[in-house]
């Protein structure tokens with residue numbers, strides 16, 4: 001429930017609320033008339049957007065546990081969450097300083113309000129830009145070329161073919177290949193990164209590891225996506 005149904009729902013809210021709120025705040029800083037009429041509305045919209053960005057990040061993490069993690073999109077999502085929260089905080093600070101300036105006697109220094117206004121405008125532009133790239137990378141992860149596809153590294157037709165004897169020659173920590181289910185993988189760079197420990201991968205070097213891999217990981221998405229990213233060819237007799 002927390003993953004798939006919620007993530008698309010909250011991201012669409014964030015994708016609307018963040019740019020609308022950020023542009024509204026930007027216009028409020030630049031034009032006092034806009035501030036008077038729509039300032040509070042823009043601030044609330046931006047704040048709702050920032051809270052939705054947190055929700056999007058959290059539901060995205062849950063979703064990544066069920067599917068594979070689209071790295072670029074996750075990085076942008078985290079950046080957007082932080083930048084939108086900072087922007088909302090800056091915008092409220094600017095608002096508070098402007099209100100104080102309105103109440104202050106004529107001739108008081110406008111410096112603090114102006115400085116916070118300039119920071120708010122810069123941050124609001126960053127929010128709009130980051131919302132666009134985060135949304136785009138998310139759409140790409142679902143529909144486009146960024147989609148994590150098992151076996152995407154080498155297609156059956158284009159992949160080089162290796163015999164088990166050739167695979168067996170790559171049987172060391174420095175050069176570790178294994179075959180799984182008719183495909184050949186170079187596991188060398190993964191040895192030290194395996195969450196289940198390096199020894200379990202070292203045991204596979206130079207072998208047909210189909211049974212060891214499927215017994216341990218069967219159809220779990222993460223190990224299979226990791227494996228797919230390391231494919232170097234297909235196994236032939």
Ligand code: HEM
Nearest residue numbers: 187194195196197200201204212213216217222223226227
């Ligand atoms: C090329 C082969 C393998 C790959 C690509 C691989 C990949 C992975 C990945 C991605 C994880 C993290 C899982 C997660 O975060 O959900 C993991 C965890 C683990 N792996 Fe492997 N693995 C391989 C082979 C093996 C083998 C042969 C064994 C045992 C004989 C093993 C034992 C474990 C254990 C105990 C964990 C930690 C607990 C778990 O998440 O299941 N792995 N592996």
